[in-house]
Structure formats: structure tokens, C-alpha cells
Ligand SMILES: Nc1ncnc2c1ncn2[C@@H]1O[C@H](COP(=O)(O)OP(=O)(O)OP(=O)(O)O)[C@@H](O)[C@H]1O
């Protein structure tokens with residue numbers, strides 16, 4: 328893979344085979360949560376992964392973390408010494424040393440922290456489990472990491488309940504960073520937080536990235552968070568990446584109708600900027616099963632034509648009319664509404 332990439336996802340699919348389907352007990356349903364995804368992550372960047380609920384963001388993140396073993400495809404990861412490994416092919420034992428390099432920040436700091444463990448135990452656990460430190464060294468590294476995350480190390484003998492929501496998420500971030508990872512997959516890391524503390528945590532993540540030379544894959548359904556934090560964005564719909572772009576370009580000039588629809592659905596605080604069609608096109612997100620021949624967005628797309636039901640566009644942006652359509656970005660919408 329190119330030298331600037333730390334991660335390269337090639338043709339990755341993840342399917343789940345569930346229980347009885349709609350048509351009786353014998354029909355088992357297969358959900359293609361992630362379907363033939365190709366995606367590169369450059370070292371030091373923040374790559375955003377955005378899309379509606381159920382489109383496969385978490386599943387893709389869990390494949391990178393190897394919490395899931397992908398059904399197909401390769402996940403190439405470049406280690407510090409320049410060697411490449413395919414995470415998708417590694418055994419449990421081979422993965423062990425990588426568990427400290429690729430870490431995650433959980434969504435909900437209230438449920439992800441064990442209430443019966445002290446902060447020192449919570450943050451120190453990955454060091455102990457991975458054999459990275461022992462005894463007083465654990466406490467020292469925990470203290471150092473807490474300090475970096477804006478928490479007073481004196482408080483590390485306390486339990487999570489003694490902390491506010493924002494502080495608990497700082498503890499969760501410290502737990503991710505204590506092993507000195509290189510790549511962090513943050514899945515809805517600020518979604519459970521009050522708006523008032525959200526920007527503090529986002530700023531912290533940005534500062535830590537710079538200080539510690541981190542690469543982030545940042546998963547969120549919240550476009551304003553993505554816009555604030557990410558260098559590049561990949562938009563997911565029903566298991567597929569449909570568009571990928573630099574953040575500014577994506578918000579200014581989306582190239583896939585689904586991206587445009589997502590941008591339009593962002594709530595605008597100023598009622599003068601609200602549009603009557605500020606909602607996603609009607610229709611539930613259909614279950615990502617195998618029965619789809621055409622463009623997956625076709626049932627909801629305002630620009631759909633006959634070909635869209637028959638053929639799926641094969642390259643990004645995954646739209647037959649990407650070259651012909653002039654889609655509205657957020658700025659275009661605002662300008663038109665105020666003029
Ligand atoms: N362990 C599982 N077993 C069966 N189906 C699953 C499993 N995990 C996810 N799915 C299905 O895969 C699809 C993608 O789910 P996923 O959680 O990855 O979406 P998401 O984009 O993270 O959604 P959200 O924004 O709600 O977090 C959904 O249809 C979901 O029901």
C-alpha cells in the first residue's frame with residue numbers, strides 16, 4: 328500500500344446469518360452489514376465514517392479492531408517498522424501484540440466503565456493484560472495518561488460514579504491511549520455527551536492526536552461533529568461506501584445524492600434557514616440483504632432513473648449521474664435561503 332497509508336481496507340465484507348427470515352423457519356436471513364468496502368486511512372489523519380443508523384459503520388469499525396473477523400477481504404495495517412500485516416488473516420495469538428496499537432474509545436462512558444473498578448484499575452487494565460507494565464509503573468503511566476486527558480491523577484483511586492459524563496469519557500479515552508496506540512477507532516465517542524461537553528472532548532481528541540501522533544477513524548452519524556473533526560469523510564449506505572472526499576469538499580459540493588440528503592437533514596437552529604424538504608427522503612432504510620440489484624439508494628432517491636433499479640454504479644461516487652448532477656452542499660443551501 329502507499330507509504331502514507333496506515334490502513335487499507337480491500338474488498339471487506341461482513342455478513343451475519345441470523346435466525347428465521349420472513350418466509351418461514353427454513354429461510355435463514357443473511358445481513359450484509361458491510362459489503363465489499365474499499366477504504367484507505369492515511370497516517371495522522373482523522374477519517375470520518377458517516378451514515379444513518381444500521382448502515383454498517385460499527386460493523387466496519389469492529390472489523391478493523393478485529394472484534395469481528397471479516398467474511399471476505401483484507402485489512403492491511405502498516406506497523407511502526409514499516410511492515411504490513413493483514414489484520415483479517417491473523418490468528419488470535421498473532422493479533423495480541425496489535426491490540427495495544429489499535430484501540431477503541433467506546434460510545435457510552437456510563438455503561439462502558441466497570442462501576443466496581445477504580446479509575447486506576449480501569450485505565451491500567453490494558454497495561455496489565457498486555458504485559459506492558461507492572462507494579463508502580465502501572466500507576467505512573469495511568470497518572471501520566473490521566474493528566475494528558477485533563478484529569479487530576481490524585482483522583483484515580485475513585486470509582487466512575489464520582490465523575491461527570493464528560494470526565495468519564497476522558498477516562499474512556501485514557502483507557503484507550505494508555506498503551507500508546509497508533510490507530511484509534513472512535514465509535515460515536517461523543518454522541519452520548521451533552522452538547523456543552525461535546526466540544527471539549529472533541530478538542531481534547533484533536534490535541535491528543537497532535538501530541539501523540541495518532542490516526543483516528545471517527546465513526547458518527549452526527550455530521551456537525553464529522554465536519555468539525557475530520558480531514559476526510561467516507562459516507563456509508565447499506566454496507567457500501569457511496570462517496571469519499573475531503574471534508575470541506577464533501578460539505579461544499581457533495582457528489583452522491585445520499586450525501587446531499589444527509590446534509591439536508593442536519594437540523595438548523597435558525598428557522599429562516601430551514602427548508603421544507605429538510606428531511607431525508609421517505610422510506611425506511613431497507614435491510615441490507617442480498618436481494619438488491621441496482622443502486623441501493625434508488626428506492627429513496629429523488630434523482631433515480633430506470634437504470635438505477637437495474638445496475639449498481641461500480642465506482643465512487645456510486646451514482647450513475649454523479650457527473651451530471653449539481654448537488655447542494657450545506658453552504659449552498661444556507662446562501663440560497665438567506666438571499
Ligand atoms: N452481531 C450482529 N448480528 C446480526 N446482525 C448484525 C450484528 N451487528 C450488526 N448487525 C446488523 O448489521 C447492520 C449494520 O449494523 P451496524 O451496527 O454496523 O450499523 P451502524 O451504522 O453502526 O448503526 P448505528 O448508527 O445505529 O450505530 C444492521 O442491519 C444490523 O442490524
Ligand code: SF4
Nearest residue numbers: 622625628635646647
Ligand atoms: S445511481 Fe440513481 S438512484 Fe443511485 S444515487 Fe444515483 S441517481 Fe440516485
Ligand SMILES: [Mg+2]
Nearest residue numbers: 384385386514
Ligand atoms: Mg453504530
